[in-house]
Amino acid sequence: MNDTDRLTIPIGPQHPALKEPIAFRLDVEGERVVESALRIGYVHRGLERIFQERNYVQNLHIVERVCGICSHAHTTAYCQAVEAILGVELPPRALYLRTLLCELERIHSHLLWLGVLAEHIGFTTIFMYTWRDREIALDVMEDLSGGRVAHGVNVIGGVRIDIDEEQIDSALARLGQLEELMDTFMDVIHHERTFEARTRDVGYLSPEQIHRYCVVGPVARASGVDVDLRRDAPYAAYDRVDFRVFTADEGDVWARTIVRARETVESVHICRQLLENLPDGERTTRVPRRVPSEEAVSRCEAPRGELLYYVRGDGSDRPARVKVRTPTLTTLITLPQQLQDINTADVPTVLAGVDLCIACADR
């Protein structure tokens, strides 16, 4: 095989299969990918430097905008780190509301992802259905916080919002509706043969590879690696609710789909428990503006996996350093492995399967 039989297909930074700018160079022979190269950094905004020039409260707004999907997970991790340095205990109502938004965000993120995957394998109907049903989760979030994607719910020392009985009832009703609609997707994932044909055995990662690349979140769980911070290192109110962590053994895109779909349903259950057992009381505690020169690491389970924030104070009202490590970073480095020796038609499926969030990873 000489070099002239090779074709180089550029995917990105602008391409229909990509929702955010990232670039792949695929060398293909016929329809087979023989080599792939990855280039990131198109949405680098220098946020970690910006964090050092703003005070803790201002940073909250920037942290919220690191990611366009898991914005609440980012503020949760950030607030937890700062609260850990300050040593403040949050009132239970604040923890419950914080957890509630985390789970609603997971529902919306997973449904969005399912739609993206469906579109990539040419299943437009499921794309339209998931994005229609995802509106329910967005509506609930808008009703609770006033924002569909950036909620501005977390503040250091508590939450900004409070909800009344009426809001709880309407949220419960809508979540019940969403749970019923999820049956359709479960049915499609299990029984639609064209869906299986496109996702089975695509993008396989073994448990050993998961460990070697430190992959987290649904991608790791789909390869049989049972990690979930919500259960392993409970934060917020996760130690006060019952939920199951789902894993699958196949390690392919189909397994990632089923894991995420089950998690979505489980998130609805968690939300229901939180709404029904919401304790009364304060929503915030008073915290000082200045943070002592100590450091803290905080982790939370974002929709894509473990999100880590490291914050170091220097006694002033500005952090000396904020370091973010997002789950996407770990899945990015598995991509050359997953793209090796597959059909070009499977490339978008693989890219969708790992659920990249480039804005998170680049910052």
Add this chain to the structure above:
Amino acid sequence: MNALFSTLFAVVVFPGFGFLFLCALAFQWIDRKVIAQLQGRVGPPWYQPLADFIKLMVKEDLLPTSANPLICTFLPMVSLTAVLTAGLYVPVGDYTTNAFEGDLIVVLFLLSLPSLMYFLAGWLSVSVFSVVGGSRALLQYFAYEVPFLMALAGPAIISGSWSISYIVDYQSQTTWMVLIQPVGFLLAIVGLIGKLKRSPFDIPKAKSEIGAGPLTEFSGRKLALWHLSLHAKTVVGVFLLVDVFLGGSDGLAWWLTPPVFGAKALMILLILAVAGVLYARLRIDQLVSLGWRVLAPLALIQMLALIWMGV
């Protein structure tokens, strides 16, 4: 003089360009509207296909410098011409222009020309996406064309003629071909979906993989002609299946013909739309294996059964 006028009328107005153009727009709208409704969307207003066509006609026409402008202009025209010519020989209602023995073969040949033009368009417009799309289009052509031809040969064998209008007459005296050979009808539908590159067989133009496939580099008037030829092909293909499998006009009274024929065409269009909604796009190797392992053997078995039954 009169003969010349009627020929001109047939070519330009009915069932030629004018009629096919309007049908292409109408079918496209119905198709889009039905799919939108099934997917929980609103869908476009009725004039959207025409607006799209006009918009493309007035847009700037660009090509890569290394592509041959003459050939790239020529390809969509040949494609459209082939489809419109095929349209002249497919009976619409009870109306047939110059039917002759063997026009089914001519129509099938003319309908397969756009696929080859489509492949050449991809190959000659020198973009990675279009080259990959073009080679996929050719592979797909070999996967669906054989079962499609064999499925359409069934009615011809039964009626003992390769003339579409004779097959229609035969059905009005006996019964619809779809009742005699449902498998053949199914294969023809699947083949037609492949021929029209509709979802779930829209593999050569899978947008999440290779952009617009062979048409990636086309724009303006050339793209408008490409789209028109593909949509006109839908119309001709649907009419062909109505004639061959659903009894065409059924030899009914003249005032009953348009609604009956229209309803049948609409039914096939709905089948195509629903098939596009229900499935995920296949991969090219999956389609080829489906074509040769399932569709072609099925078509062959049916054909042998028909011959063996001596009908």
